[in-house]
Amino acid sequence: MIKELQKRLKEQNIKFYYVPTDDDHQSEIVGEHDQFRKYLSGFTGSAGVLVVGQEEAWLWTDGRYFIQAEKELYPGIKLMKMGNADVPSVKNFLIDHLDDGDVLGFNGKVTTASFIIDLDEDRETDFELKDIDMTDVWTNRPERSHEPAYIYDVKYHGQSTAQKLEWIRGYMEENECNAHIITSLDDIAWTFNIRGKDIPHSPMAMAFSIITLDNAYLYLQDGTYDEAMIEAYKNDGVEIRSYDDIYLDTKRLSGQVLVDLSAINYAIYSFIDCEIMEGSNPSQYFKSIKSDVEIENTKHAHLKDGVAMTKFMYWLKTSMPDDATECSITNKLLGFREAQELFTDISFNTITAYKENAALMHYHPSHEHDVHVKKEGMLLIDSGGQYLDGTTDITRTFILGKISETERKYFTYVLKAMLKMQEAVFLYGANGIWIDGLVRHELWKQHIDFQCGTGHGVGHFLNVHEGPNDIRPRLRDPRKPSAIQEAGMITTDEPGVYIEGQFGIRLENELLCVEDIKNEYGQWMKFEPLTLCPIDLDGLDVSLLTADEREALNKYHEFVRESLKPYLTDEENEWLKTYTRGI
Known part of the structure; x- marks a missing residue:
């Protein structure tokens, strides 16, 4: 694997080889044909950059994947935790370690132009940039996908x-x-x-x-x-x-x-x-600004997805078998979605994470390491569906039995944070950085944070992650300003708390930005929830909620109950009344 590449670097006098997680189109999720970084490093996360030297190697990834990368990386590869004060960016690392006459290799077809241009402009030494494809060291490489369009x-x-x-x-x-x-x-x-x-x-x-x-x-x-x-x-x-x-x-x-x-x-x-x-x-x-037809269709997709999720929650609460595992639960949820009209696929690999596994933000269960799920603790499920009439993304943390007071406290604070965005009213012109601070404030008061963005745009029967609208504390790309929230944009609202080795909690709704009133101060904006599924009231410490927060949750639960009622059985509706009751 990586040893064969390092041998080639020595033979061709290349000091470092740059391996991003990209295809020819700089896609966020790439097919198996373009998983060269995974092949070389062992790390299966969707975001990361590998730099291979003749003797050493380094893997950069963000806070969503720190725990996962530490477990998966092959021996000899150093984890570089992006965002930490003592960790240089990939670009600065290369500038600091490449001397006159050194060679940096990269595959130009899977490397963004901006990275090479910036590196070339900022370098202080006369090193060579060499566009060279070295994927021929990858034995049994999968073919490029070639499906009918x-x-x-x-x-x-x-x-x-x-x-x-x-x-x-x-x-x-x-x-x-x-x-x-x-x-x-x-x-x-x-x-x-x-x-x-x-x-x-x-x-x-x-x-x-x-x-x-x-x-x-x-x-x-x-x-x-x-x-x-x-x-x-x-x-x-x-x-x-x-x-x-x-x-x-x-x-x-x-x-x-x-x-x-x-x-x-x-x-x-x-x-x-x-x-x-x-x-x-x-x-x-x-x-990013959805047409009236797209909005009408995506509401229908969310209604179907809400039916699937709520039927699944009912099953989880009333009928989950004693031998359930993360994988069997994932398959059960898939079955509920497959029963819905115009369903074509999931919108990303389902995250079904029990107890401490949920502290890994992008954990995925596998049949090799399937975990038994007991009727205790918390289960986090982040999932979504691709329907011909829309794309969905929802996270719920379910309470399966007894939880600690610490877990209950943070479950409640995550809900408080989520409601901050869902209930936000703001003047036109507010961008994602402004809204991100509003959401995090509830957790910051507890001196806790989450190492990822608060929300992202969602495509229409397209990518589940879409720009330019996003909700995050800093710019993803310094070349591009934080996008203003426009009427018609769909953005997720998904704060969380992740305590390594203990638990993870995330709650997520998709929100549609709409116009509110217009007065002497300008055009006011607000959000409407699209996602339809109860928040698990078994996790709440109601005493921590303000009167306004209780009213907001009750209003949302009434919306869920009334929207889903025609599509559920009598037994499911009776159960739903309990889980959407006023508090």
Whole structure:
């Protein structure tokens, strides 16, 4: 594994080799074909960067994965805990350790252009940057996914490809751009109303795109489209070309080209032979504001998902067998979702974490290490569904029996934090950093924090994680400002408490941003909950809730009860009355 790569580095006099968790499109979740970092390091988390030296290796990841990485990393790989004061960034580490004449190797197809550009601009020594693919050391590498693509029916989203191209070209004209290169799969899927099965649990097809003021080109893998799709796209002024043609077509561009350097790979960037305007893909903003058709559909998807989750909670509370395990419970929940109309897949790997396992933010059960779940303690489940009419993401922490007073206290404070965002009223212009501080304040008063963002945008039958809207304490990318919350954006609200070796608690609802009243101070905004599932009242210390918080919880539970009542059995409805009772 890593030893073979290190042998190659010595042979070719390469001091370090940079291995991100990316595919050719800088996707957040990548297929098995692009899991080179996992193959070399043993770490299975979805975020991390590996730097391999001739004798040593280092793995950078964020606070969601510290505990997991410590358990999974192969011997000899040092964990670099991102965000800790004594841990340099990957870029600064490389700048500090590369001397004149040294060579840094990287695969340009899976490395963002912005990383290499920034590294090149900030370096203080004359080291060489070498674009070299070394994945041939990976024996039995899986093939790249090559699933058929299809056009997403307009009845689920309400906006034609021609209309979306018109919006993008309007942005290009305003910024005097002749062409726009798009490589991020979610932007391409939204712009061209195309879907596929090439990314795990995200309905997207491997594709590139170039949009000019007069033409639009969609680059797909051969064999993933048919004549009917070719003809359908011709009607929207779109020409389908072969996947790898993107490189030579990029080289032929002239004038000024719009490129998001943090969302394009270095290999494509290196083929650009004209003026570059750096900026976010305009489709990121356009698709984050859901159309009326998308909002109507996603509410229906959440209703179905709420039925599945609530039936599951009823089963968990009344019928869970004595031999239940994390894996069997995960499968049980999947069965409830599969029974719902238009369900196609889960939206990410389900996190079913019992007791201390829930302290690992992105823990996943496995059949090799399946844990027996007893009728005591807490069970955290973070899950979601992909329905043709929408994407869902929900977390609930369930009380299975006796819990400690400490667990009860923090369960209540997590709820208090979640309600802060759900009930927030704010003037238009508030961004994710402002809202993040509002949510964390309840936990900060207890001198506790969680090492991840509070919330993220959600796509429409797309990625469960979507930008530009997010709720976090600092910028993810210093090139991009924190997004303003706009009416029509869907954002998660998911604070938590994680105590290593003891327990983890997270509660999550999806919220729709809507306009409130407008007065002399400006336009006021607020959120409406989309998620429909009870908060487990068995975990609450009601004495810690204010009158306003009790009212907010009661209002939410009434919304859940009345929405789900027509879809549950008499027995389930009687049970639901208890778990949505006023407090």
